[in-house]
Amino acid sequence: MNFFDSLNISSTGLSAQRLRMNLIASNLANVNTTRTENGEPYKRKDVVFEAVQGSDDFEATLNETLNTTTNGVKVAKIIEDEKPFVEKYDPGHPDADENGYVRLPNVNMVEEMVNMISASRSFEANATAVGTTKDMAAAALRIGETS
Secondary structure: OOHHHHHHHHHHHEEEEHHHHHHHHHHHHOOOOOOOOOOOOOOOOEEEEEEOOOOOOHHHHHHHHHOOOEHHHHHHHHEEOOOOOOEEEEEOOOOOOOOOOOEEEOOOOOHHHHHHHHHHHHHHHHHHHHHHHHHHHHHHHHOOOOO
């Protein structure tokens, strides 16, 4: 593994966590959205990550190298949470049903904030790994220096 592989792996983590934070921000922004374009309340979205592994097969490794694919993480898919909507009694709301209940999104503010902290810490860890790799490369270049 060389320095660039390390940077590429960390960059996949940075990109994945950035997307995760964007989805969490979208969930928080739509916590009170009772009607979307399909007529239902907003459904919480989450991201599924998948590890990207190098191959032991020479031909596959060569193709991956030529395509600049490295180890790391990628977004496998974005899913909608299937938890039921929250029902709240509010007969004056324009989206209330005949019994006076409004269906609200299945977004839990506390859960989203915990997920945001987790994504933020993962992002910071990857940024630190990039910085450490950069420092190691600089130190390696200074080995041959004479003072």
